[in-house]
Amino acid sequence: xxxxxxxxxxxxxxxxxxxxxxxxxxxxxxxxxxxxxxxxxxxxxxxxxxxxxxxxxxxxxxxxxxxxxxxxxxxxxxxxxxxxxxxxxxxxxxxxxxxxxxxxxxxxxxxxxxxxxxxxxxxxxxxxxxxxxxxxxxxxxxxxxxxxxxxxxxxxxxxxxxxxxxxxxxxxxxxxxxxxxxxxxxxxxxxxxxxxxxxxxxxxxxxxxxxxxxxxxxxxxxxxxxxxxxxxxxxxxxxxxxxxxxxxxxxxxxxxxxxxxxxxxxxxxxxxxxxxxxxxxxxxxxxxxxxxxxxxxxxxxxxxxxxxxxxxxxxxxxxxxxxxxxxxxxxxxxxxxxxxxxxxxxxxxxxxxxxxxxxxxxxxxxxxxxxxxxxxxxxxxxxxxxxxxxxxxxxxxxxxxxxxxxxxxxxxxxxxxxxxxxxxxxxxxxxxxxxxxxxxxxxxxxxxxxxxxxxxxxxxxxxxxxxxxxxxxxxxxxxxxxxxxxxxxxxxxxxxxxxxxxxxxxxxxx
Amino acid sequence: xxxxxxxxxxxxxxxxxxxxxxxxxxxxxxxxxxxxxxxxxxxxxxxxxxxxxxxxxxxxxxxxxxxxxxxxxxxxxxxxxxxxxxxxxxxxxxxxxxxxxxxxxxxxxxxxxxxxxxxxxxxxxxxxxxxxxxxxxxxxxxxxxxxxxxxxxxxxxxxxxxxxxxxxxxxxxxxxxxxxxxxxxxxxxxxxxxxxxxxxxxxxxxxxxxxxxxxxxxxxxxxxxxxxxxxxxxxxxxxxxxxxxxxxxxxxxxxxxxxxxxxxxxxxxxxxxxxxxxxxxxxxxxxxxxxxxxxxxxxxxxxxxxxxxxxxxxxxxxxxxxxxxxxxxxxxxxxxxxxxxxxxxxxxxxxxxxxxxx
Numbered sequence: 001x002x003x004x005x006x007x008x009x010x011x012x013x014x015x016x017x018x019x020x021x022x023x024x025x026x027x028x029x030x031x032x033x034x035x036x037x038x039x040x041x042x043x044x045x046x047x048x049x050x051x052x053x054x055x056x057x058x059x060x061x062x063x064x065x066x067x068x069x070x071x072x073x074x075x076x077x078x079x080x081x082x083x084x085x086x087x088x089x090x091x092x093x094x095x096x097x098x099x100x101x102x103x104x105x106x107x108x109x110x111x112x113x114x115x116x117x118x119x120x121x122x123x124x125x126x127x128x129x130x131x132x133x134x135x136x137x138x139x140x141x142x143x144x145x146x147x148x149x150x151x152x153x154x155x156x157x158x159x160x161x162x163x164x165x166x167x168x169x170x171x172x173x174x175x176x177x178x179x180x181x182x183x184x185x186x187x188x189x190x191x192x193x194x195x196x197x198x199x200x201x202x203x204x205x206x207x208x209x210x211x212x213x214x215x216x217x218x219x220x221x222x223x224x225x226x227x228x229x230x231x232x233x234x235x236x237x238x239x240x241x242x243x244x245x246x247x248x249x250x251x252x253x254x255x256x257x258x259x260x261x262x263x264x265x266x267x268x269x270x271x272x273x274x275x276x277x278x279x280x281x282x283x284x285x286x287x288x289x290x291x292x293x294x295x296x297x298x299x300x301x302x303x304x305x306x307x308x309x310x311x312x313x314x315x316x317x318x319x320x321x322x323x324x325x326x327x328x329x330x331x332x333x334x335x336x337x338x339x340x341x342x343x344x345x346x347x348x349x350x351x352x353x354x355x356x357x358x359x360x361x362x363x364x365x366x367x368x369x370x371x372x373x374x375x376x377x378x379x380x381x382x383x384x385x386x387x388x389x390x391x392x393x394x395x396x397x398x399x400x401x402x403x404x405x406x407x408x409x410x411x412x413x414x415x416x417x418x419x420x421x422x423x424x425x426x427x428x429x430x431x432x433x434x435x436x437x438x439x440x441x442x443x444x445x446x447x448x449x450x451x452x453x454x455x456x457x458x459x460x461x462x463x464x465x466x467x468x469x470x471x472x473x474x475x476x477x478x479x480x481x482x483x484x485x486x487x488x489x490x491x492x493x494x495x496x497x498x499x500x501x502x503x504x505x506x507x508x509x510x
Numbered sequence: 511x512x513x514x515x516x517x518x519x520x521x522x523x524x525x526x527x528x529x530x531x532x533x534x535x536x537x538x539x540x541x542x543x544x545x546x547x548x549x550x551x552x553x554x555x556x557x558x559x560x561x562x563x564x565x566x567x568x569x570x571x572x573x574x575x576x577x578x579x580x581x582x583x584x585x586x587x588x589x590x591x592x593x594x595x596x597x598x599x600x601x602x603x604x605x606x607x608x609x610x611x612x613x614x615x616x617x618x619x620x621x622x623x624x625x626x627x628x629x630x631x632x633x634x635x636x637x638x639x640x641x642x643x644x645x646x647x648x649x650x651x652x653x654x655x656x657x658x659x660x661x662x663x664x665x666x667x668x669x670x671x672x673x674x675x676x677x678x679x680x681x682x683x684x685x686x687x688x689x690x691x692x693x694x695x696x697x698x699x700x701x702x703x704x705x706x707x708x709x710x711x712x713x714x715x716x717x718x719x720x721x722x723x724x725x726x727x728x729x730x731x732x733x734x735x736x737x738x739x740x741x742x743x744x745x746x747x748x749x750x751x752x753x754x755x756x757x758x759x760x761x762x763x764x765x766x767x768x769x770x771x772x773x774x775x776x777x778x779x780x781x782x783x784x785x786x787x788x789x790x791x792x793x794x795x796x797x798x799x800x801x802x803x804x805x806x807x808x809x810x811x812x813x814x815x816x817x818x819x820x821x822x823x824x825x826x827x828x829x830x831x832x833x834x835x836x837x838x839x840x841x842x843x844x845x846x847x848x849x850x851x852x853x854x855x856x857x858x859x860x861x862x863x864x865x866x867x868x
Contacts, residue, residue, distance in 0.1 A: 308745060329748030340746065349740040356732070360747045363732055372728050 004067050006031045006193045007052070007083070007162055012061035014047055021047040022058070023217045029162060029193040034184060036208035037197045038237060044217040045197050049164050053085045054078035079105075084155030085164040090147050092139045098122065099135040102154045125156050129183050144270065145176040156187070163187060164195040169203055170270075170295070181207050199293050201233055201500045213237055234496040254471065255284030256319075258424050258455035259305075264314030264324070265479070266300050274300035275479040278314070282424070282455040287446070289470030290459045290481075292499055294429070297479035298459045299341065302426045305457075306338035307331040318424065332361050337422035339413060341429045343406070347413045350402035354394060355379040357401050358386060358416050382419065390415035391441065407438030414445050425449060426457040431465065443469060463495065477501045525852050530799065533848035534813070537840035544836070555824065562823025563816040569823075571705035575777060576815035578710040579604070579769045579786065581808050583793030585717055586765030588802040590642075592725065593734040593758050594741075599645060599660025600766040601790025602667030603638035607767025608774045609671050610637030612690060612781040615697035616679060623696040630697065630771050638767015639760040641667060646759030650752045656759070664790070672783050679781065690781040699776040708776035713768065714808060722804040734758060766790060795842050814838060 005028035014022040022044045029035055037045045050056045052063065054072035063070055065081045072078045092101050103118045119135040126132045131149045139147060148168060155163050165184075169177045184207065188194050198204050204211060211228060213220040213236045220236045259282045268274030275297045282288045290298060303309035305316065307328040315324045318334055331338075340346040348357045359368040359379045368378050383397045392411045394404050401409065410430065417425060427446065431439040446469060450456055460466050466473055473490060474481040475498040482498045485491065542552035563573045583600040590597035611634035614626060621629070645663060648654035672688070681691040701708045725731040733754055737744040744751055769789070778785055796814055800806035821834025 306746065307748075327748065328745060329750075332748050338746070345740075346742045346746050349736055349743045351739045352735070356735075359732075360736065360743065363747075364729055369729050372730065374727055374729055374732055376727070 003030065005029060006066060008064045008067075009048075009052065010062045010064070012048065012051060012063075013059045014044075014051060014056060015059045021217050022051070025061075025214070025217075025219055027212060027219075029195060031161065031191045031193050032188055033209045034188050034194040034196055034207055036204040036211045037195060037214060038199065038201070038204050038211055038233065039214035039220075043214040045214055046166060047217075048214070049085060049166065049195065049197065052078065052162075053083055053164065079158060079160070082159060082161035083164070084158060084160030084162065086148065086151040086155065086166065086168060088166045088170065090151055092147060092150060094140040095138065097136055097138050098133055098142075098150050098153075101139060101150060102135070102157050105154050105158055121157065122153060125153055129156070129186055130179070131183055145172055148172070148180070152183070161191070162193045162195065164197070166197045167199075168196070169198065169200065177203070199237075199295065201230060201237075204233075205230065230497070230500060230502065234500055254286045255453060257281055258284050258319060259457075260317040261301075262315050262317070264304060264316060265312045266304050266309050267312060268297075268300055273312075273479055275304065275311075277480045278476075280474055280481055280484075282457055284423075284455050285450055285453045286472065287450050287456045287458055287470045289466035289473045289487075290457060290476050291463055291466050291473055291495055292461070292476035294461050296476050298428060298476060300479070301476075302338055302340070302428055302457075302459065305331065305336060305424075305426050308338075335421070335423035337417040337420060337425040339417055339425065339427040339430065341432060343409045343413055344402060348401050348409065351400050353399055354387070354392075354397040354401055354412060355383045357412065358383045358419075360416070362420060386412065386415040386419055390418075390445065407434045407442075410434060410438065410442060411445075414442060418445060418449055421452075422449075422454055424455045424457075426459070428459045429461065430458070431460075431462070463492065475499055526801075529848045529852050530845050533844040534841055536848075537837070537844040540844065541837055541840050550829070555827075555829070558823050558827055559820030560816065563819040567705065569819060571702070571707040572819045573812065573815045574707040574711055576818045577808075577811045578708075578714055578776070579773050579789040580793050580796050580814055581714045581811035582710075582717065582769035582772065583766050583790050584796040584800065584807040584811055585714075585721055585804055586638075586762045586769070587793055587797040588800070588804065588807060589721065589734075589765065590758055590762035591797060592738050592802050593754065594738040595646075595649075595755060595758055595762070596657045597642060597645070597660050597759060597762050598657060598794055599642065599663050599667075599763070599790070600769075600793050601786060601788065602660070602664035603641045603763040603766035604770040604773070604786050604790045605664075605667040605671050606641040607634035607638035607764075607770030608781060608785055609667075609674065609770070610634055610767070611771035612679070612693075612774055615693045616690060619694050619697075621696060626694075626696045627699070627775070630775055631768060634767045634771025635764040636767070638770060639764035641767070642759040642761075642763020643756060646756045649759075650755050671781060671785070675781055675783060681780075688783055693775070693779050697775060698779055699772065701776070706777065708772075710772035710776040713772055714811075717765065717768075718804040718808050725804065730754075730757075766793075792838065795838060799842065799845050 007027075007029040009025065009027040012022050012025040012027075013020070025044070025048055027048070037048070039045050047056065051058050054075040054077050057073070063072065070077070070081060072081070093104070096104070099115060099118045099122060102122055103113050122133070122135040131153060133142070133146055133149050133153065139150065142150065152163070168180060172180060184194050184196070196204070196207060205225070209225055210222070211225065211233070212222045213233060215237060261278060261280050263277050263279050264275055265273055265277060266275040278297065278301060280288065290301075292298065300309055304311050307326050307330060310325050315322055317323065318336065323331065323334065344350045349360065355376070356379070359374070359382070362368055363374065367382070368375055380397065386392065387394065387397060390411045392408050392415060394408055394412075401412065404412065414430070430442050430446065434442065443465070446456065446458065458466065458469055467487065467490060470487055472484060472486055473495065474484045475495055476482070477498060478501065482501070482503060483494065485495070538556065542556070545552040545555045561569075563569050583604060586603070587597060587600050611630040614621070614630045614633055618626070641663060642660070645654075645656050645659040648659050649656050675688045675690055679690045681687075681689055684691070699708045699710055733744070733749050736747065736749060737751055737754055741751060770785070773785055774781055792814060793811075796810045797807060800810040817834050817837050821831060824833050825831050
């Protein structure tokens with residue numbers, strides 16, 4: 001495209017301790033364009049945008065605004081340069097009115113703010129872009145869609161030229177999504193540069209002029225809308241060099257059906273259907289891999305199995321017993337183990353030490369307690385055993401676990417769950433954020449558990465991982481399994497398109 | 511070169527003990543400046559204070575009298591705070607406990623000591639406990655913030671006592687003063703000789719030890735610790751959070767209720783308005799400064815009792831009664847501020863590019 005880019009990011013590198021979140025990223029944003037940033041979770045989209053909005057400082061690299069090099073030391077600098085962002089979690093003050101929230105962002109106005117002027121301006125902007133919100137209503141009274149409109153209006157009110165939206169459609173109904181797209185197009189036509197972060201292919205293809213795909217913190221490709229197609233993008237998102245190594249899995253007899261999920265639905269955190277009509281079966285000694293772009297119901301599935309999320313319909317059977325909507329304790333007692341993706345947020349208690357974390361789910365079993373009393377020594381012994389068996393490296397078992405590295409946390413967590421001898425284990429993204437050595441040992445642990453005849457559901461976004469470990473693969477999309485494959489017939493192309501929600505030959509899917 | 515403050519990974523035990531002690535000394539130094547500015551010799555002031563509180567049998571006895579309710583309420587508060595349940599209703603629970611305990615001797619003045627005292631303890635614990643439980647129930651039922659509900663229920667508790675002593679429970683032979691009849695001697699906790707300090711001190715010792723063991727060794731102590739540190743993990747581990755909120759609020763309130771019972775039965779000998787000069791509020795500071803450790807609570811309560819009693823001595827020197835409050839405030843300020851030193855470490859580093867701006 002001709003002309004100077006409005007924003008130009010050159011060779012952006014961002015390193016966090018142990019991880020390179022962004023690696024030599026180049027990105028040009030032009031006014032009048034809608035630019036989609038596509039990539040899976042953890043591919044570095046949000047980090048890149050946090051750099052552009054001044055939340056992070058890049059380790060290396062240069063940002064120029066209209067050709068002039070800028071150094072953002074705070075979000076205020078980015079705002080002053082006309083860059084605005086709507087975060088996935090809205091940053092509004094619930095007990096303020098819409099007008100107050102919008103006026104608040106205008107730190108440079110004079111000491112006194114005229115409510116009436118602000119309200120008038122908001123109404124004008126709202127009319128112009130077809131985004132009417134009553135400026136006098138309180139934010140807590142608004143629907144999610146309306147809150148998003150307030151966020152967008154706030155950016156426009158600040159005269160932002162670059163509008164960044166992080167997964168804006170995640171919380172919207174299809175109709176609201178269409179409206180949003182129309183409005184975004186209008187804003188682009190008025191000279192704004194719009195950045196649209198998403199992992200939903202359909203939306204990106206519908207809306208964007210230009211598409212940049214990120215994978216593993218690097219730019220995997222950058223195209224014009226017209227030069228690309230769905231399949232090219234899928235390949236790029238999930239990585240083209242999928243080596244399906246049918247590895248040295250031991251032949252093993254698969255046992256009886258352990259878990260049977262029949263047509264369950266459940267709400268997600270924002271109150272829409274996270275699971276809708278999900279069904280699957282897992283047998284003893286089998287690893288059932290769930291492939292899919294994250295955010296399609298994986299966490300909701302795991303949480304219903306852990307008793308943490310109520311279902312709205314359907315039933316779950318465990319060894320023939322109906323366990324639908326039982327309490328977390330009941331699920332644990334039946335031998336259902338859930339290894340959550342958020343290790344420190346859910347699986348472990350950061351401020352407690354390793355021993356206290358090891359007994360977390362069994363503290364009231366005779367193993368660790370006696371009457372009212374905790375058997376401290378038993379916990380210490382069990383912890384030492386786990387540390388040794390699973391090669392967990394830590395300073396001391398009496399230090400808070402928040403001091404441990406990600407890989408060791410995962411080993412401790414998995415070690416605890418494996419030591420509880422589960423009959424069914426559901427593991428979410430077990431190797432996310434781990435280095436190669438740790439990945440290998442985590443995989444070994446999962447395979448050992450399979451040999452112990454445990455039924456395992458492995459949720460992953462890495463197809464390679466699933467191909468290597470699983471016996472059967474189900475592709476999850478929009479809260480249900482769209483297709484299932486025995487590992488021998490794994491067709492990467494088909495899996496890829498199912499992950500994007502495309503069921504091409506309608507009769508076929510299992 | 512610049513200074514960087516970063517989260518210390520392993521708070522070490524020495525700094526955890528030394529830092530608060532230095533903070534207390536610093537707060538004394540800080541207040542000394544004010545004493546000097548008002549033309550007093552700070553040494554003389556502190557001497558008067560400590561000598562007043564600790565220099566005589568009478569002073570020591572008075573200090574213990576103040577320490578007992580502070581420590582009991584502090585323990586009650588610590589039980590709840592450990593679970594991150596912000597029960598600031600100790601004052602109200604104290605009044606309700608005192609009130610229910612008073613009901614026993616007023617209704618059954620002829621009961622013997624062996625029946626009277628246990629009945630008063632049970633009534634005090636029940637009333638304080640139920641008062642706390644009510645706030646816990648609001649929280650589990652309608653997600654009412656316990657800070658608000660316990661705070662507001664303080665006023666109800668205090669005014670309820672006023673209502674009774676100005677009305678139904680007023681002693682007919684009391685010349686119209688808002689007091690209940692004096693308790694029969696069977697309803698009074700024994701004192702040490704002729705001093706005012708009473709056997710309530712044993713309650714403190716017993717409960718502090720019991721809760722120290724509960725916190726360290728028991729399943730329930732572990733549950734509340736997990737809920738307090740990470741409620742999501744607690745739910746994931748199958749811990750019943752609602753039940754624990756109710757139980758914890760009850761026990762927390764019960765301890766404060768017992769404090770109220772001990773106060774009427776050990777010191778006052780009747781129910782009257784203003785039986786607590788804000789013990790329930792000061793105890794929040796006590797529990798917090800003691801880092802919710804039951805044994806440390808006894809120590810901090812003793813320190814605050816010294817300031818309290820010493821404060822009276824200062825009034826006889828013509829200094830305002832707010833002096834003691836100022837000292838307490840300064841201590842809280844310095845100890846909480848010094849927390850930074852135990853949780854964070856200060857490092858001198860060379861300048862690096864690309865650090866996270868936070």
